[in-house]
Amino acid sequence: MKSTGRQKLVWTIISIAVLVYALFPVASILATSFKSPGDLTNGRFLPTPGLATLANYEQILVGDAQGLFLTALWNSIGISLIATFIAVVLATLCAYAIARLDFPGKKLILTTALAVSIFPVISIVTPLFNLWRNIGLYDTWLGLIIPYLSLTLPISIWTLAAFFRQIPWELEQAAQVDGATTWQAFRKAIVPLAAPGVFTTAIIAFFIAWNDFVYGISLTSTEAARPVPAALAFFTGASQFESPTGAISAAAIIVTIPVVLLVLLFQRQIVSGLTQGAVKG
Amino acid sequence: MTSAITKNPEAMKTNGRNRNNDYSDRAKAERRLGWILAGPAFIIMLAVTLYPILQAFFDSLYAFRLTAPDEREFIFFQNYVTILSDPVWWRDLVVTLLITVVTVAVELVLGFALALVMHRALKAVRGWLRTAILVPYGIITVVSAYAWFYAFDISSGYVNAWFDWVPGIDADLNWFAQASTALPVIMASEIWKTTPFISLLLLAGLAQVPDELTEAAKVDGATWWEQMRKVIIPNMKAAIMVAVLFRALDAFRIFDNVFIMTNGQYGTEVLSLLAYRTSISRLEIGLGSAVSVLLFACVLLISFIAIKVFKVDLAGSTGGKR
Numbered sequence: 007m008k009s010t011g012r013q014k015l016v017w018t019i020i021s022i023a024v025l026v027y028a029l030f031p032v033a034s035i036l037a038t039s040f041k042s043p044g045d046l047t048n049g050r051f052l053p054t055p056g057l058a059t060l061a062n063y064e065q066i067l068v069g070d071a072q073g074l075f076l077t078a079l080w081n082s083i084g085i086s087l088i089a090t091f092i093a094v095v096l097a098t099l100c101a102y103a104i105a106r107l108d109f110p111g112k113k114l115i116l117t118t119a120l121a122v123s124i125f126p127v128i129s130i131v132t133p134l135f136n137l138w139r140n141i142g143l144y145d146t147w148l149g150l151i152i153p154y155l156s157l158t159l160p161i162s163i164w165t166l167a168a169f170f171r172q173i174p175w176e177l178e179q180a181a182q183v184d185g186a187t188t189w190q191a192f193r194k195a196i197v198p199l200a201a202p203g204v205f206t207t208a209i210i211a212f213f214i215a216w217n218d219f220v221y222g223i224s225l226t227s228t229e230a231a232r233p234v235p236a237a238l239a240f241f242t243g244a245s246q247f248e249s250p251t252g253a254i255s256a257a258a259i260i261v262t263i264p265v266v267l268l269v270l271l272f273q274r275q276i277v278s279g280l281t282q283g284a285v286k287g
Numbered sequence: 288m289t290s291a292i293t294k295n296p297e298a299m300k301t302n303g304r305n306r307n308n309d310y311s312d313r314a315k316a317e318r319r320l321g322w323i324l325a326g327p328a329f330i331i332m333l334a335v336t337l338y339p340i341l342q343a344f345f346d347s348l349y350a351f352r353l354t355a356p357d358e359r360e361f362i363f364f365q366n367y368v369t370i371l372s373d374p375v376w377w378r379d380l381v382v383t384l385l386i387t388v389v390t391v392a393v394e395l396v397l398g399f400a401l402a403l404v405m406h407r408a409l410k411a412v413r414g415w416l417r418t419a420i421l422v423p424y425g426i427i428t429v430v431s432a433y434a435w436f437y438a439f440d441i442s443s444g445y446v447n448a449w450f451d452w453v454p455g456i457d458a459d460l461n462w463f464a465q466a467s468t469a470l471p472v473i474m475a476s477e478i479w480k481t482t483p484f485i486s487l488l489l490l491a492g493l494a495q496v497p498d499e500l501t502e503a504a505k506v507d508g509a510t511w512w513e514q515m516r517k518v519i520i521p522n523m524k525a526a527i528m529v530a531v532l533f534r535a536l537d538a539f540r541i542f543d544n545v546f547i548m549t550n551g552q553y554g555t556e557v558l559s560l561l562a563y564r565t566s567i568s569r570l571e572i573g574l575g576s577a578v579s580v581l582l583f584a585c586v587l588l589i590s591f592i593a594i595k596v597f598k599v600d601l602a603g604s605t606g607g608k609r
Contacts, residue, residue, distance in 0.1 A: 109321030
């Protein structure tokens, strides 16, 4: 294909269109987060020049909404990381077995993972809500970590099984010939090769746990375990008559920062992980 | 692959039993190790889904609300009768199906366009485009819902001011006060957030269409549209089907956007929200469980239709076969 001036122009236009599509809503809420309460109704995209303010960020980070937001942020980070960690550890063992070992029930495990991943989350909320209240897991970290596994575990198994199928397993056999046990061969020869896939899977699982709203809003009632997405829905303005728009926008931007960072740093890995887990010939 | 392995000395030491059976010790050990490694994940998956849905089914047979726990009474399928004879269920089902069909259809077209752009883009641009579209993928759904909500909101929004030249849009239009305007915004935020995922799946599908086929079609003088319709799309049918099924099932569970934007008011309620409202807000565990079970049945039905009628081979195209 010749790269003529006209083609370059077309590509530039297309690229800008895609960038605008992808980033406009983020820019929109970013702009809202800098609006002062009086300026919210200015009917414009940007804050009125001269009235832009950091007050919303102050309110949620050091001000009166600090308790609400920072504890929720801590809950979100902790619960998501633990749920991701458990899912990835279990999925790594499981996917290794599926990709590497010969045992009956492999297909059953993969089918189960698929079925669990299309499961309507809200359907498990009612029984868990009732059960958690009875056994004291309601409104606790553990009470969210357990159901989060239903979100993070299946996709981790699929993604990792796809990754692991591409590893040159002769290396493991070579290690075994050299006298290593199955476990040693796994640890010394395979883990270094598998680590990138495991890491990518962890990012994807983390995104999913970080995104949860249904469990967060149904299985918590106080700051003890409420994660950020659910907490946003409970934000109130400084007074009863003031809307929490600015504070919610600022909080939304803060919880989007880790997402943007991960995407910027690991774009290639995330894309390969997403597509391998889902469409793998 | 292990059937031909001969008895090894180590196995003989640890297991002196007669080994004249179908499996060598090595194969047996492998099976055991397989389940030791895969078992915990398998059991946890069942524990966090199968057990709750069975519990939900059990609870759905009782008249039971948390506000009056002593009046729990076995009533068979009465809860299901109550729900299915209530127009609210059917209205919510229609809204949910409408959202599912519209969002998936738009996402398929938009996602395919995005996939084509990324497929054809120059290397330097491709990385940036993928990074950009991963932002909507990774962003929290609730955040996306607020972004769209505030843009359209009658007091904090700017959409009314920007588009006041469009007939029907003026400063007094409250987008979230009726279903006819609220649903499109809800769908737009859903489409924005999830199109990247579908486009990445389609991009992977595009990459699997052999270049020779497209080249051959070009040599034969096929137009761009003919290449699409006769070569590319038929060759990535499996990828398209899988993407559509996954997205449809995901869209059917829509909850976050609706909760944030309208909380289901003005006829915008979806089934997930109905389940939430019944169980968590009104504490009607029996009825709420019945809604949950019905919702689950809907998902099963959609999957069944997709797999049997449209022959979507999930296991095959998702790497289930070796």
